[in-house]
Amino acid sequence: MLPPLPPGTPLEVVYGPRTGKNVALTVHGSGDPKLATALLEIAEQRGAGLTVMVVGSWLDQQPQMARRILDGGHELGNHTQNHQNISAMSPDQARAEIAQCAERLQRLTGSIGRWFRPSAAQYATPMVREQAKAVGYEHVLSFDVDPRDYSDPSAAELQRRVLTSAKGGSVVALHMGHQCTVDALPGILDGLAKAGLKPVTASRLFTPA
Numbered sequence: 695m696l697p698p699l700p701p702g703t704p705l706e707v708v709y710g711p712r713t714g715k716n717v718a719l720t721v722h723g724s725g726d727p728k729l730a731t732a733l734l735e736i737a738e739q740r741g742a743g744l745t746v747m748v749v750g751s752w753l754d755q756q757p758q759m760a761r762r763i764l765d766g767g768h769e770l771g772n773h774t775q776n777h778q779n780i781s782a783m784s785p786d787q788a789r790a791e792i793a794q795c796a797e798r799l800q801r802l803t804g805s806i807g808r809w810f811r812p813s814a815a816q817y818a819t820p821m822v823r824e825q826a827k828a829v830g831y832e833h834v835l836s837f838d839v840d841p842r843d844y845s846d847p848s849a850a851e852l853q854r855r856v857l858t859s860a861k862g863g864s865v866v867a868l869h870m871g872h873q874c875t876v877d878a879l880p881g882i883l884d885g886l887a888k889a890g891l892k893p894v895t896a897s898r899l900f901t902p903a
């Protein structure tokens with residue numbers, strides 16, 4: 695069971711406590727499972743917990759990845775079933791997108807996970823927040839650092855973008871399925887360590903041990 699979040703945690707979380715030295719690396723979960731596994735392994739070798747915001751249709755193709763992610767000490771969240779522009783949907787469509795991914799998480803891991811993140815949007819609209827809540831997600835996980843790894847910059851550039859922006863409490867948005875992210879992660883983890891920052895899961899960011 696996940697420990698409860700502190701009282702007063704906002705419905706939509708953008709970053710964690712700025713007074714601490716923890717950061718959360720969150721990862722859009724879809725794409726080539728070889729690249730996904732490579733990213734997990736790098737994080738695991740260095741004791742970093744990731745938070746994988748998983749796309750339900752990807753779990754349909756790669757159901758083994760759900761347990762693989764949790765067994766590596768990472769956290770899993772819901773990033774919709776089909777990764778469409780959820781803000782533009784009707785409330786019923788948006789609810790179905792969230793509920794279908796939640797069903798897969800429940801079936802494969804026994805839990806729907808704590809966090810929901812909207813697809814194709816940094817922030818959830820009030821409608822999307824309401825639908826997420828109806829499915830069982832009390833909190834939406836946004837982010838404050840977006841290094842745009844999905845546009846495939848060089849590993850050095852990606853490292854620079856993360857390391858110049860991340861500070862205590864930051865929630866960084868990364869993506870599986872991109873070689874540049876795999877190539878950049880060792881340097882990102884080295885740079886964070888040098889800055890005294892510790893990458894933890896999103897739940898751990900808000901409930902430090």
Ligand SMILES: [Zn+2]
Pocket residue numbers: 722773777813814
């Ligand atoms: Zn995404």
